[in-house]
Amino acid sequence: MSSTFLFRRVIQQCASQRPLNIIATRFNSTTSSENQTSSESSTPIDPQHKKKIEDFIKANKIAIFIKGEPSAPRCGFSNAVLQILNLHGCDFKSKNILEDEQLRQTMKSYSNWPTFPQVYFAGEFVGGCDILLGMHQSGELVDELKKIGIRSKLTDVNDKNTSSSK
DSSP: OHHHHHHHHHHHHHHOOOOOHHHHHHHOTSHHHGGGGHHHHHOOOHHHHHHHHHHHHHHSSSSEEEEEEEESSHHHHHHHHHHHHHHHOOOOEEEEETTTTHHHHHHHHTTOOOOSSSEEEETTEEEOOOHHHHHHHHHHHHHHHTTTTTTHHHHHHHHHHHHTTT
């Protein structure tokens, strides 16, 4: 199956779902313990792993935790996130969670988000593929990138189209 076809399928699946408010869909530290599974609420995070994760996230304007590598994603949702970020011309750093099971499990507890990919902007958890896709479709992603000092390539395209249509 080609990556272009897979990307289209992911886009179609995500687009068919009702768009969600980014804030309402995030799980944060104030989530009540009754919404957590017993394994999530009872799994302490190793302080050394937590520091490594925080250092990685804080050292990069955009940090993503994906299945596979940017040049060879091993998940359609990870591929979709990579394509969206590349479409906007974003520089990012990634970690392959398939190479390190401990990282994979720690990230689930750290973010209180059970699935991958996980995207962070300027140290703040954004969400996964569905959230990033919704932000891209609504135009909110351009604004969020601007807040962290990244100019989206789509801004340049929109500016060029606007000036040529006058």
